[in-house]
Amino acid sequence: MSDTAKPIKSAKPRSRSSIGAVRSPQSTEAILDAATAILSEKGYKAFTMDALVERAGSSKPTIYRWWRSKGALLRDVYERAAVTFVTSPDTGDLEQDLIDHLRSLWVWWRSSSAGETLRSVFIEIQLDIEAIEEFRTAFLPRRERTLRKIFARAVSRGEIIDGPAIDAAVTMLTGTSWLHLVTANLDNLEDIDRSVALVVRGLRVG
Amino acid sequence: MSDTAKPIKSAKPRSRSSIGAVRSPQSTEAILDAATAILSEKGYKAFTMDALVERAGSSKPTIYRWWRSKGALLRDVYERAAVTFVTSPDTGDLEQDLIDHLRSLWVWWRSSSAGETLRSVFIEIQLDIEAIEEFRTAFLPRRERTLRKIFARAVSRGEIIDGPAIDAAVTMLTGTSWLHLVTANLDNLEDIDRSVALVVRGLRVG
Incomplete structure (x- = not known):
C-alpha cells in the first residue's frame, strides 16, 4: 500500500x-x-x-x-517500472525457480509503488471494455513471460512434459498472485510455496 | 471512476x-x-x-x-444474489464436482448481473483498506465455502488426503476464476477443466 x-x-x-x-x-x-x-x-x-x-x-x-485513458497511462507506469524488476532464477529445479521468482515479485510489489500501480491498473481497466481486451491479450501475456520461461526451461530439461497443463499452471499462479495483491495479502509468502508445490506435483504426474 | x-x-x-x-x-x-x-x-x-x-x-x-461504503453495499447485493445460486455437485468424483461447480459459477456470473456486481465489489474495495480486510477475512471465505465442501467430501471418500494443499487448491481456483472475471474471459470454460485437472492431479499425488 x-x-x-x-x-x-x-x-x-x-x-x-x-x-x-x-x-x-x-x-x-x-x-x-x-x-x-x-x-x-x-x-x-x-x-x-x-x-x-x-x-x-x-x-x-x-x-x-x-494515452487513451488513465488505465493506459497506469499500465505504462507499471511496465516502465517492471523493466527494473528482472528475475531469472535458474536453479535447475522447476519448483525452486517458481518460488524464487514469485517471492521476488511479491516483495517487489509491496516494497515499491509497483503493487499500488498494478492495483490501480486493475481498477481503471474495469471501467473500459477495450482496456480489458488489451489487458488480457497483450499486457497479461507480457506479465506472464518470466513464468513461461521458467516452465520452458523445465520442459527442455525433461523435468515436465510440454502441453496445455502449463498454460493452466501459468494462469493459476498469476491469478493467485493477483488475488493476494488485491486483497492486501502479500505478506503470506508461504502461500506461494504451497501453490507452487501443488502445481509442480500435478505437472510432474501429467 | x-x-x-x-x-x-x-x-x-x-x-x-x-x-x-x-x-x-x-x-x-x-x-x-x-x-x-x-x-x-x-x-x-x-x-x-x-x-x-x-x-x-x-x-x-x-x-x-x-452501509459504510459503496463497496459494503455492493458486497451485500452480491451476497443476496448468491443465495439464489446454489450448486452442490456430488458425482462421487472430485474433478467432476469441481468442474460442474465452477462452470455453473462462471455461467451465472456472465448470464446475470452477479458478475458485474462482483467486479464492482473488487473496484470499490480497492479504495478502502478496511474494506479489503473485511473482504479477505470474511467475504472471501464465505465465497469459497462450496469449493471447500467439495474438497471435504473427496477427503471423506478417501480420494485425497486432508492438508494445506487443499487451501492452495481453493485459493488457486478462486484466483483463476476471478482473473477470468476481471479480464472478461468467462467464455473460456475449458480453462476450468484444465485448471481443475492439474490441481486434482497434484492433490492425488500429494
Missing part, C-alpha cells in the same frame, strides 16, 4: 515547450515520473488527472493525446 | 418518515433491489449514489447509515 512506500520529493513544476504529433520522450518521462511519484506518495486515491497535470507540468490534452 | 459516469438527473427530494437505529427490512430490500437493477441495466459506471438514491426512493444518509 502507498502508506508503506517511501516518500519521494515533489517534482518542481516544469515548463513545457510545444510538442508535435510525436511523443516527446522528455515529456513522456516527466508524465510517467509524476504518475509514479503520486502513486508512491499518496496512492491511487490521489491519482487524479488534475494532480498529474500539476505534478508533471503538463496538460490534459497532452496526456490524453498520448 | 465517478467522473466518467453518465450524468444522471438529480433526485427529487423525498420526504421520509423517521427511522430508528434498526434497519427497516423493506427499505433495505428496496435499496438492494435498486442497486441490482442499476448494475443489471447499466453496469458499474452508472452506479452512483445519486442514481441509487433516486431509484430506491431513499436518501444518502440512510444508505450510509446502513
Whole structure:
C-alpha cells in the first residue's frame, strides 16, 4: 500500500515547450515520473488527472493525446517500472525457480509503488471494455513471460512434459498472485510455496 | 471512476418518515433491489449514489447509515444474489464436482448481473483498506465455502488426503476464476477443466 512506500520529493513544476504529433520522450518521462511519484506518495486515491497535470507540468490534452485513458497511462507506469524488476532464477529445479521468482515479485510489489500501480491498473481497466481486451491479450501475456520461461526451461530439461497443463499452471499462479495483491495479502509468502508445490506435483504426474 | 459516469438527473427530494437505529427490512430490500437493477441495466459506471438514491426512493444518509461504503453495499447485493445460486455437485468424483461447480459459477456470473456486481465489489474495495480486510477475512471465505465442501467430501471418500494443499487448491481456483472475471474471459470454460485437472492431479499425488 502507498502508506508503506517511501516518500519521494515533489517534482518542481516544469515548463513545457510545444510538442508535435510525436511523443516527446522528455515529456513522456516527466508524465510517467509524476504518475509514479503520486502513486508512491499518496496512492491511487490521489491519482487524479488534475494532480498529474500539476505534478508533471503538463496538460490534459497532452496526456490524453498520448494515452487513451488513465488505465493506459497506469499500465505504462507499471511496465516502465517492471523493466527494473528482472528475475531469472535458474536453479535447475522447476519448483525452486517458481518460488524464487514469485517471492521476488511479491516483495517487489509491496516494497515499491509497483503493487499500488498494478492495483490501480486493475481498477481503471474495469471501467473500459477495450482496456480489458488489451489487458488480457497483450499486457497479461507480457506479465506472464518470466513464468513461461521458467516452465520452458523445465520442459527442455525433461523435468515436465510440454502441453496445455502449463498454460493452466501459468494462469493459476498469476491469478493467485493477483488475488493476494488485491486483497492486501502479500505478506503470506508461504502461500506461494504451497501453490507452487501443488502445481509442480500435478505437472510432474501429467 | 465517478467522473466518467453518465450524468444522471438529480433526485427529487423525498420526504421520509423517521427511522430508528434498526434497519427497516423493506427499505433495505428496496435499496438492494435498486442497486441490482442499476448494475443489471447499466453496469458499474452508472452506479452512483445519486442514481441509487433516486431509484430506491431513499436518501444518502440512510444508505450510509446502513452501509459504510459503496463497496459494503455492493458486497451485500452480491451476497443476496448468491443465495439464489446454489450448486452442490456430488458425482462421487472430485474433478467432476469441481468442474460442474465452477462452470455453473462462471455461467451465472456472465448470464446475470452477479458478475458485474462482483467486479464492482473488487473496484470499490480497492479504495478502502478496511474494506479489503473485511473482504479477505470474511467475504472471501464465505465465497469459497462450496469449493471447500467439495474438497471435504473427496477427503471423506478417501480420494485425497486432508492438508494445506487443499487451501492452495481453493485459493488457486478462486484466483483463476476471478482473473477470468476481471479480464472478461468467462467464455473460456475449458480453462476450468484444465485448471481443475492439474490441481486434482497434484492433490492425488500429494
